[in-house]
Structures are given as structure tokens and as C-alpha cells.
Amino acid sequence: MFTSKCANCTDTVGDGPECSICKKRFHFACGGITERGFARLGSGRASWMCTNCRDAPLTPMETSCIETAAANTPGSSRFSSGLPLEIRAVSTPKHGASSEDKQNFLELLQEVSSKITNIQTEITMIRVIQQDIQQVKLDIAEMNNTLNTKLDKLNNRVDNIESRVSTVEGLVSTIEGLSTEVEDLKMKVKTVLEEGHKNEQWVRRSNIQINGIPHKSGENLIKIIKTLAERSGYPLNAENDIDFITRVAVKNDEDARRSKPIILKMQSRYKKDDFLAALRKLRNIKACDLGFTGMTGRIYFNDHLSQRNKQIFQQAKLKAKEKNYTFCWVKNCTIMVRKTEKSPVLHITSEESLKKIL
Template identity: 55%
Template sequence: MESSINSVFKRIGDFDLEISKIGHLESEVNELKVTLQDIKESQSKSEQWVRRSNIQINGVPQKNGENLIQLIKTLAEKANYTLSTDTDIDFITRIATKNNTSDGRPKPIILKMHSRYKKDDFLTSLRKLNNLKACDIGFTGRQDKIYFNDHLSTDNRALFNEAKRLAKEKGYNYCWVRNCTIMVRRKDDSPVIHITSKDCLKKLS
């Protein structure tokens, strides 16, 4: 009887020890989750940082032998903006997206400028070209609408898309990006809500 009782107490002690180990492991897992989230956020910020001087241009038809520098010159003239292609532009290229292959839309154009402040000024001027179409910049007969935006990172692009979806669902009239920051406003006289993370989407009520 005494031996059996001692055996039971030993098993209980072993069980308590295992529970303690499990609790310790759970604590370590939670700490690792926090660390991983911090790393993801830091990586996302870094990805957006390297894009801070970039402008993304959507809707421009593609053609063989296209001259993207000349295209930017044409856009600058349309926007009445003084731009030196020799000193202001770092590089310009088209990039592939996962939708290009499925829907046949032209690849976006990424314009990287040497100065972020010059980029902000140029983008502001380009956005004043309301309802600019491809036919307005030399593509005869093409009615494709041209859009100008900040070049968002993958995470921020997904966040922006979700913000737009929720804004529409919740009755907000405006959802836009300025200086790589997502903003939402219900009406003209409503306060601006800054969306910097998924948690911020809870503000859209």
C-alpha cells in the first residue's frame, strides 16, 4: 500500500513537472511569436523604405521598342512639371505582377527618382491629370486610364486593398495613399484615419 502511494505521488510530481515544462514552452513560443512579428514589421518597413522615391504608373500600354524616358518627358510636359531626365531620374522600368499574366493588363511602370522630395512634387503634379487616358500621350485610339501612385510594398499593397474594401463596405467616401501612408476619410469634413497596420482597420466602424 505504502509503495503504491509513493508511486502515485511520484507520478503526480512528474506530472506537475511536465506541466511546468509545458508552461515554460508556451511562454517561449509566445515570445518567439512576438519576435517574429517584430521581424516581419521591420522587414515590411524596410521594403517600403527602399520604395520611398518611387512612382508607380499603371495603365500605359506596352509596345515593342518603347522609350520609357520619352514617356516620362511627355507626362512631365502634360503636368507642366520641370523634370530633368539626366539628374532627377535614377531608373525606370516595367515590373511584372501576378495579375499581368492572367488578365492581359500592361505591366506597371516604376519610376525611381534620386530625391524623395522631387518624387513627391512630381507625383502631386501627375495626380492633377484627372482622367488622363493613353490616347492623350500618344497611343492613338486607346482609352486606357492612366493611374499614378506611390510604389507600395507587398504588405502595404495588401493592407491598402483591404482598407479600400472595408471603406466601401462601411460607407467611407475616400481611401487613398499619400507619402506611402494609407488614409481613409468618411466625408469631406471628417477626420482622416491613418492605416498603418491591420489593427488600424478596426477603426473603420
């Protein structure tokens, strides 16, 4: 491959355009033309001019020769009509002109022809540029179509996401509504349970629970209650005052080692309260005092608490002991604690109210 120095950057150049005027070779970029544009010149590549030669101003002589050559070319009136008047005045040498003048004229004519060829080359280049511009327009249109397609897809995805977000918002609203309903149900269940606990305790409002009396085969519970009434000084009429009396089963191993408690149900609550108050005066009465020989365990009298209130009572006693409270007792089926004799009485009605014991 033929190589030379680029006339512009002086670097080695191989397959580059060569100026038809100055005969210098250039890189395509240094010559001001693309490889694609140069290829499109076809046969016009032989008359291609570099920018230096193309931009060089015409001499007056060259201008006159261009006018003359154009005037002698068919259809040249359109070309020459745009030239200045003094250029169009130049004509061919008169008859009898010297050979030198004719030679000069021929040289000028060749130069004019070269200029015209260059002009045609530039026109071809302009057409190539127009084609390039048209191709750029097509590329831009294609890019625009591609962008529009992608934008449509993006819009569809956004619409899809918005639809899903709307669905999620609906679900969130539904969940919030369900959460509210669940909370309402919890409150209702809690209320029902509280009512159930109250009812369970309410049916025991006339009961007295007696702990510490040993069980004996063939025992007479009515007789035992009458003996306790006599000792406490309470005027008990067993036939009219007692509804029923029985022993109840225990629910854990610790209670299993003890005697089953006796449950006494009175006919009215006020009689139960009076009898229980009298029995509690027997603070130190023992089983042996009722004829149980050798049984020195104490006997205790309390309200007959529901299972829930029994648990709360046990927790209250433990916490009262932990916090150095002196008193913890049950009155009228209500659990009470008191730190000292002069301290206010605290009513414990639930696990939450245990926080009162500070």
C-alpha cells in the same frame, strides 16, 4: 437420526446437546454453547448441563454434601477451604444411623458428585472459551498483518503517484516555460516581419508606380516620363532626377490582362513627392493623350507600395466602400481613408487597423 423438540424454541432439533440433569435437548444456540465448543468437551459431554440447571441455586443440603464429599476427596482442602463455615460442618452420618439417613446421604452424595462433574464441565468449557479467545487473538493478529501489508502496498502506491504527480508538475512547469518562449519567439518573428515589411516599403519610398500606359515594342520610357512631366508642369531634369525606370511583371491573371505598370525611381524622396503631387493633378489623362491612338483607358499615379501594403490597400478600399467612406488613397506610402471631407483621416498601417473603418 433422532429428533425431538428444542426445550427453548420448541422447534425440531436433531444433533443437539442434551442436559445431563433435566434430560432436555436443545439447539446449540438455544443451549448457550457452540457446536465446536460442545465437540471439544469430549467425555464431558455426558455431564453437560443447560443454563437453567446450571444456574439453579444449591440447596443447603446440597451445599453440605458438596463440602462433605470434597473433604473426603484427596487434595480437597483447597476446594473446601473456600466454603462457608456452616457448610464445612456437615459430616458423614454417625455410626448407628438409620438406613433412611444413609439412603438420603447417598442420594445427596450423588447429587454433590453430579454438581462437581458439572463444575468440571464448566471448567472445561472455560478452557475451550480460552482456546477460542486465543484463536480469535491469532485471527486478529493475522488480520492485522494482512492490513499492515495492504497498508504498505497502499503507501507505496501513494508514493508512486506522488512521484508521478511531481514529474507531471515538472513537465507542466517546463511546458509553461516553453509556451512563454514560443510566445516570445512569436513576438520576435512578428517584429522581424514588421521590420521586413517596413524595410520593403522603405526601399520603395522614392518610387512612383504608373498604371494604364500600354506597352509598345521598342518603347522609350524616359520619353513617356518627360511627356508626363511637361503635361503636369513639373520641371523634371531626367539626367539628375531619375535613378531608373522600368516595367514590372504582374503576379495574377487579372493583372496579366492589363499593361505592366511602370516603376519610376527618383533620386530623392522629396522630388518623388513633388513629381507625384504634380502627376495626380492630371486626373483625367488617358493613354490616347500620350499618343496611344484609340486607347481611352485612364492613367493612374501612386506610391509604389510593397506587396503587403497593396493587399491592405485593396482590403481598405473594399471595406471603405462597404461602410460608405468617400475617400481612400495613399500618400507618402501610407494608406488613408476618410468618410467625408470634414471627417478625420484614418491611417491604415496593418490588417488590424482596418477595424478603424466603422
